[in-house]
Amino acid sequence: MDTLLDFIKKYYYWLLFIILEVISMIILFQNNSYQGSVWFTSANTVAGTINGWYTEVISYIQLKDVNKQLTSENIYLQKQVADLRRALDETLTETTPNDKVIADSLKGFKLIPASVVSNSLYKENNYIIIDKGEVDGIKTDMGVVGGGGIVGIVYLTGPHYSLVMPTININSNISCRVRHSNYFGYLQWSGGSVNHAFLNDIPHYAHVKIGDYVETSGYSSVFPSGLFVGKVTKISNAPDGISLQLNVNLGTDFSRLKDVNVIYNTCKPETDTLRVRFNRAGL
Structure with missing residues (x-):
């Protein structure tokens, strides 16, 4: 005072x-x-x-949350577009109107949002670490996608973090197809540019052209069908000489990757159980 x-x-x-x-x-x-x-x-x-x-x-502070929301919505839209495209193709080829309704384009799949905390770009065995782990429901062999397309597959899990094997890893091998066709092959990366990979095992008689879109085939329990992978930029003979090799410009920009979603297939436990029972039967 x-x-x-x-x-x-x-x-x-x-x-x-x-x-x-x-x-x-x-x-x-x-x-x-x-x-x-x-x-x-x-x-x-x-x-x-x-x-x-x-x-x-x-x-600006809210941009991070907005970006995460847009990433998730973009993935849902990709799947919806793929399903609608497939339904349209069926309608155009059938003699009677198609009465199938796309009520839930991601039925059986759940998205778990995550953020990239670490990644590598200049190795043969590149990896990505995300901030979600076992306590968040993450398991090995779950697919990972971003706003630009597929990212990779969960390879290792910890309680709070997981390691993802991206498509730009020489051991990555993901079933993909050329859009508007049933020809599928395996997306692989041989090193070098992180913007390109190769789609192998496409038959010579497949009608493929530069500019065609490549998407997930849905022939595994990791990714649903129709998720964007990239665009065909070059068509050449595969090293085996009996199939085509497509150079694919990847949709995911790994150098700027931040927000991703892990895909949980709610039907996978059931399909895995069926495979185990089949193997035990020795058929």
């Missing part, structure tokens, strides 16, 4: 000056319409600028 009184005694003339200035400004603006309008306009301009800055800062 004594310190406050000493401060007021020491600077009372400055405090008195400020108080009188404020009073004079109030009287000036209240009794003079022109000065009052100038003050009101200036105050609104300053307040508007500050509010604009605040809105931009809040929007």
Whole structure:
């Protein structure tokens, strides 16, 4: 209290000056319409600028959540487009109207959002680490997708983190097909550019052209069919000489990959059980 009184005694003339200035400004603006309008306009301009800055800062902070939401929605849309395209093809080839309704394009699949915390780009055995693990329901052999297309397959899991084998790993081998056809092969990467991979085992008689889209075939329990993989940029003979090798420009930009989704196939336990029973039967 004594310190406050000493401060007021020491600077009372400055405090008195400020108080009188404020009073004079109030009287000036209240009794003079022109000065009052100038003050009101200036105050609104300053307040508007500050509010604009605040809105931009809040929007920037929320971009991460918005990006995650858009990534998940993009994956759902890819699957819906694939299902609708397949339904349209069936309608055009059948003599009677197609009465199938695409009620739930991702039936049997669940998306678990995750973020990339580490990845490698310049190795033969590249990997990606995501911030979701066993406590989040992640298991090995689950597919991983991003906003640009497929990313890879979960290879190792820990309690809170998982390691993903991406398509840009020389051991990656994912069943894919050329869109609008039933010709499928295996997407593989031989090193080098992280923007390209090869689709092998496509028969010579397949009608494939540069610019065709490559998507997941759905012939495994890892990925549903119709998820975007990339575009064909070159067609050549495979090393075995009996099939085609397609150079595929991958849709996923691994150098900027941040938000992904892990695909949980709710039907996989049942199909795995059937495979085990088949193997035990020795057929």
